[in-house]
Amino acid sequence: MKYITRQESPVYLTPEKLASCLKAMAILDIIMVPEEDEWLRLIRRYDSGGYKFDNGSGDEIDILFEENGIFIKGFDHENELNQFASDEWDETFFQKTYAGVPQNLLDIYKDEECLHSMTFCMWYDFKAGCWMQNITEGIDEGKNYLLGFICENAMQWTELGEDYYGEEINCKVVEKVYSGQDLTTEDICIMLPGRDAENALEEIITLNSSFTETERRLLDVR
Numbered sequence: 001m002k003y004i005t006r007q008e009s010p011v012y013l014t015p016e017k018l019a020s021c022l023k024a025m026a027i028l029d030i031i032m033v034p035e036e037d038e039w040l041r042l043i044r045r046y047d048s049g050g051y052k053f054d055n056g057s058g059d060e061i062d063i064l065f066e067e068n069g070i071f072i073k074g075f076d077h078e079n080e081l082n083q084f085a086s087d088e089w090d091e092t093f094f095q096k097t098y099a100g101v102p103q104n105l106l107d108i109y110k111d112e113e114c115l116h117s118m119t120f121c122m123w124y125d126f127k128a129g130c131w132m133q134n135i136t137e138g139i140d141e142g143k144n145y146l147l148g149f150i151c152e153n154a155m156q157w158t159e160l161g162e163d164y165y166g167e168e169i170n171c172k173v174v175e176k177v178y179s180g181q182d183l184t185t186e187d188i189c190i191m192l193p194g195r196d197a198e199n200a201l202e203e204i205i206t207l208n209s210s211f212t213e214t215e216r217r218l219l220d221v222r
Contacts, residue, residue, distance in 0.1 A: 012131050013152065015070055015124055019218040021152055022051050022063060023207075024178045028157060030203050031183075031191050032165050042149070042164060048108070049212035053149055055164075060117065061146050064108060065214045070124040071105040073117075076142025081119040097121060097134050120146075154178045167192070 013021065022043065029041040038044060044052050050064035058077035064070065076082065083089055094116065098106060101123055109115050120141035122133035135141075151157035154175040161169050173191045176183065183204065185197035211219065 010122060010131050010133050012122070012147070013150070015126075016218045016220075017152070018063070018070070018150070019065065019215055020180070021150055021178075023219065025151060025157060026051065026207055027177050027183075027204055028161065028174060028191075030207065031188055031195060031200050032161065032167070034196065034199065035203055042160075045207060045210060047210075049210070049215065053146075055149065059142075059146060061149070064105065065212055065218070066102075066105060066108075067214055068102055069105060069126055071101070071108075071121070072123065072147075073115075073121045074119060074142060074146040075117045076119045076146055079119040079140070079142040081136065081139065081141055083116060093136075094118070097136070099134055100132065 012018075025043045026045055029043050033041045040056070042053060042055065044054070046052060046064070049066075050062065053061040053063070058075075060075045062071070062073045064072075077085070080086075081093065083093060097118065098115070098121065101121065102125075105123060106115065120133070120136075120143045122131055122143070124131050133143075149160065151160055154171055154177070157178070158169050158171045158174050161167070161174070170190050173183075173187050176187060183201065185201065188195055188197040188200050208221075211221070
């Protein structure tokens with residue numbers, strides 16, 4: 001297996017846009033799924049800050065916001081770089097793919113198996129002002145597939161939400177969320193009739209209060 005060991009700067013969303021999209025997706029998932037069933041949500045919030053995406057089929061993305069950067073770790077379970085499914089374990093894959101990642105971003109993971117659940121990773125260095133990644137030469141790492149689940153606008157999320165939840169979704173409410181407007185109980189009832197709107201709004205308030213200083217800066221909220 002060949003590797004490009006130098007750090008690339010792949011074009012991706014700005015940190016501000018990424019934080020905004022993830023916030024919108026988290027709010028919409030709160031509306032679609034009550035808290036007692038949150039394991040069914042596509043996006044879930046980490047208590048320490050950041051998000052986990054899980055499509056329920058074995059594919060996952062972690063997006064973590066720290067003071068010095070953003071860390072994205074993706075795991076495409078059907079990808080040939082999935083070492084758990086490999087005929088021969090390749091420890092150098094992890095060494096080379098994680099090379100150059102700020103140590104504090106890796107230290108977040110206390111369980112080594114979590115670090116091994118990875119087919120690609122990338123990180124944004126606030127000081128350098130760019131995304132970085134160690135590319136696996138000639139191999140699809142699942143990055144485009146996994147990052148395709150991060151919806152950049154209301155139309156993309158509506159399509160994803162209708163496919164995943166099997167519900168017809170009112171795009172106007174989704175647009176309201178993506179534009180950063182406050183929701184009402186009426187909006188939530190329009191989005192998902194029968195949903196406990198007051199409960200959903202309380203959880204959205206809790207989400208908004210959970211942002212780290214880094215996220216607040218990116219979202220331009222106080």
